Amino acid sequence: MVKRELIVANEKGIHARVAAQIVAVAQKFDSHIWLQKGSNRVYGKSILDILSLACKRGSLVYVVADGPDEEEAIEAVADLFRNRFGET
Amino acid sequence: MKHSMKEELKLKGIGVSQGIVIGKAFVVQKGRISIPYYVLWNEEDIQKECERFIWAVDQVENEFLHLKESLRNGMADYASLLDVYRLILRDQLIYNETLNLIKSRGLNAIWALNMALEKVQQVFESVDESCVFDRLSDVGSVIERVMRKLSGQKSDIFENIRERSVLVIRDLSPADAAQIPLEKVMAFVLDIGGKTSHTAIIARSLNIPAVVATERATKEVETGDLVVVDGTSGDVTIRPRENTIRYYVELQLRLENYIKEINRKASQPAITKDGSRIKVEANIELLEDVVSAKDSGAEGIGLYRTEFAFMNRDSFPTEEELYQDYRQLAELMAPLSVTIRTLDVGADKLTPWLPVPDEVNPALGLRSVRLCLKYPQVLKMQIRAILRASSYAKNVKLMFPLISGIGELRILKNMVWKAMNELRRENIPFDEDIPIGVMIEVPSAVAIADLLASEVDFFSIGTNDLIQYALAVDRHNENVAYLFESLHPGLLRMIKFTVDSAHKRGIPVSLCGEMAGEPFYVPVLLGLEVDTLSMNAQSIPRVKNLIRRSIREDCKRFVRKILSKKTAKEINEELRHLVIREFHDEYHFFQEGFPSDGFSLLGAGVRL
Numbered sequence: 149m150v151k152r153e154l155i156v157a158n159e160k161g162i163h164a165r166v167a168a169q170i171v172a173v174a175q176k177f178d179s180h181i182w183l184q185k186g187s188n189r190v191y192g193k194s195i196l197d198i199l200s201l202a203c204k205r206g207s208l209v210y211v212v213a214d215g216p217d218e219e220e221a222i223e224a225v226a227d228l229f230r231n232r233f234g235e236t
Numbered sequence: 237m238k239h240s241m242k243e244e245l246k247l248k249g250i251g252v253s254q255g256i257v258i259g260k261a262f263v264v265q266k267g268r269i270s271i272p273y274y275v276l277w278n279e280e281d282i283q284k285e286c287e288r289f290i291w292a293v294d295q296v297e298n299e300f301l302h303l304k305e306s307l308r309n310g311m312a313d314y315a316s317l318l319d320v321y322r323l324i325l326r327d328q329l330i331y332n333e334t335l336n337l338i339k340s341r342g343l344n345a346i347w348a349l350n351m352a353l354e355k356v357q358q359v360f361e362s363v364d365e366s367c368v369f370d371r372l373s374d375v376g377s378v379i380e381r382v383m384r385k386l387s388g389q390k391s392d393i394f395e396n397i398r399e400r401s402v403l404v405i406r407d408l409s410p411a412d413a414a415q416i417p418l419e420k421v422m423a424f425v426l427d428i429g430g431k432t433s434h435t436a437i438i439a440r441s442l443n444i445p446a447v448v449a450t451e452r453a454t455k456e457v458e459t460g461d462l463v464v465v466d467g468t469s470g471d472v473t474i475r476p477r478e479n480t481i482r483y484y485v486e487l488q489l490r491l492e493n494y495i496k497e498i499n500r501k502a503s504q505p506a507i508t509k510d511g512s513r514i515k516v517e518a519n520i521e522l523l524e525d526v527v528s529a530k531d532s533g534a535e536g537i538g539l540y541r542t543e544f545a546f547m548n549r550d551s552f553p554t555e556e557e558l559y560q561d562y563r564q565l566a567e568l569m570a571p572l573s574v575t576i577r578t579l580d581v582g583a584d585k586l587t588p589w590l591p592v593p594d595e596v597n598p599a600l601g602l603r604s605v606r607l608c609l610k611y612p613q614v615l616k617m618q619i620r621a622i623l624r625a626s627s628y629a630k631n632v633k634l635m636f637p638l639i640s641g642i643g644e645l646r647i648l649k650n651m652v653w654k655a656m657n658e659l660r661r662e663n664i665p666f667d668e669d670i671p672i673g674v675m676i677e678v679p680s681a682v683a684i685a686d687l688l689a690s691e692v693d694f695f696s697i698g699t700n701d702l703i704q705y706a707l708a709v710d711r712h713n714e715n716v717a718y719l720f721e722s723l724h725p726g727l728l729r730m731i732k733f734t735v736d737s738a739h740k741r742g743i744p745v746s747l748c749g750e751m752a753g754e755p756f757y758v759p760v761l762l763g764l765e766v767d768t769l770s771m772n773a774q775s776i777p778r779v780k781n782l783i784r785r786s787i788r789e790d791c792k793r794f795v796r797k798i799l800s801k802k803t804a805k806e807i808n809e810e811l812r813h814l815v816i817r818e819f820h821d822e823y824h825f826f827q828e829g830f831p832s833d834g835f836s837l838l839g840a841g842v843r844l
Binding site: 155157171197199 | 323
């Protein structure tokens with residue numbers, strides 16, 4: 149299991165289209181992926197779950213991956229955060 | 237007969253997608269879906285109900301897919317929205333849950349689906365976020381499509397649109413939007429909705445004028461009525477008289493020409509009518525932003541926010557990485573100047589690598605240059621990278637944020653000298669005359685601006701933080717947000733003193749807060765004699781346009797006048813009058829964007 153701490157850096161936070169990007173990436177991997185904010189942990193392959201975390205700009209999110217391709221999976225999700233989901 | 241008896245009627249909504257359209261209305265009436273409840277007793281029926289549900293979801297998904305394929309280029313916003321709907325459709329909380337309820341409890345599909353939806357809504361209701369409303373309506377409207385399929389209702393409510401029309405509808409769910417024959421829609425008019433609603437996004441990405449929140453358009457308009465939709469002002473005129481039509485036809489032409497003209501001239505310098513040139517630069521955060529900055533007519537980068545290189549990474553960035561980043565930016569912009577601001581973040585952003593103190597009041601705590609002074613190795617690395625990048629075209633400027641006094645500044649400048657000496661010893665080239673400036677955003681820096689001016693090469697006023705600190709207001713705190721007044725007399729005096737002090741010592745002043753990017757503030761900032769405005773790239777064409785139409789001496793006179801006013805509200809009104817008088821077309825086309833005075837955010841009961 150691998151864990152990574154990330155910051156939501158885009159202005160609008162994790163809104164529907166950003167959540168969709170995360171799910172689309174997460175679904176490419178066999179590993180289980182979770183997102184955690186505070187004490188809430190949700191499934192990274194469910195758009196509704198991710199939206200229910202209500203992550204604003206500056207939110208601290210832990211991404212957890214567990215499975216055969218966990219390293220690649222967490223790297224791919226971290227890339228999205230790093231690129232601010234292609235937004236400003 | 238019926239129509240000829242009805243009078244012209246004007247409705248006021250919110251314009252969310254620019255443009256003026258005159259056309260015939262098509263009013264959409266939508267019925268409600270009933271949700272039956274029954275229980276299935278045998279395995280075979282349950283299996284059939286599951287299959288029926290899967291079929292309905294497939295159908296709706298295919299509709300979304302089909303629509304996505306038929307989209308033209310330049311509708312990426314809308315296309316990605318359709319991806320969102322498909323994910324919602326297949327989300328385990330909806331899809332798996334519904335199948336589960338059918339199988340385990342023998343419920344009929346619509347009832348089961350509704351239960352799943354209600355459960356999701358409960359989760360969202362417990363989340364305290366204003367934007368959740370938007371997300372909820374997304375989910376609801378996607379599910380509604382599936383329910384319509386299951387109930388056998390005809391889902392195409394738009395099939396009767398015969399000719400190009402103005403679509404009048406109570407609410408446009410994104411899923412409904414997927415069904416619209418877009419080539420037949422001239423404009424949207426909605427009863428409800430807001431500036432960030434999906435109708436707004438869709439309309440803008442399609443370049444279709446739209447007005448939302450008219451409250452009663454579907455009640456007042458009948459299919460076939462002539463309507464005029466002004467997507468800028470938010471006015472909808474139903475059954476217009478002949479002279480109204482003539483007025484709008486002319487306005488339509490003028491708006492199109494106006495915008496074309498502004499964009500055409502964006503790359504030319506901004507010189508006032510009396511020959512004073514104002515530099516207009518861009519604020520950027522990523523290297524990629526350079527392209528849009530240049531396209532919009534930026535004459536330099538007035539603020540490069542360097543924080544991003546430090547966020548969301550496993551390892552701390554190296555000097556080499558920072559250098560490559562800054563050098564590329566300098567090369568891309570040369571010979572235009574690039575102002576690089578040193579790291580300006582709160583301690584929390586550096587958590588992965590550095591110990592973070594618990595702070596009761598982070599806005600007044602360990603942030604920005606203070607953080608850099610606590611961890612000087614970080615700042616030293618950054619200063620070296622900036623210096624090295626300056627050697628290529630000698631177009632780099634170094635800027636320190638959040639300076640509160642000269643003692644602090646001297647320590648920072650000392651670090652720069654040391655870094656320069658090191659580089660000389662290592663035979664690494666850099667610009668020996670690199671300008672060093674400070675951001676003016678702490679009230680104490682304003683008070684000693686005359687002293688600071690003899691220590692640095694330029695000032696850059698950061699209005700966002702300066703307002704926050706000078707007025708002691710956190711604008712994200714809704715209880716006090718109304719006090720965040722950009723035209724507060726106190727703030728205008730501070731800017732004036734800062735500029736005057738700088739000019740006495742012969743150094744230039746830039747303004748890089750959000751105020752700079754608000755075109756309607758141009759007369760104020762010109763009158764305060766700011767030399768450079770730095771803003772988000774999108775604002776540049778409009779700001780340049782208004783500068784070209786101003787007379788600097790008149791603006792100075794205007795500022796002298798407003799400096800004698802006692803409240804931001806009075807100043808705001810003076811500005812509105814000036815803008816209406818001098819830039820009538822700009823005000824007319826963009827009046828929805830005129831900044832409100834803060835007190836209008838207060839409830840009516842408290843207002844004076």
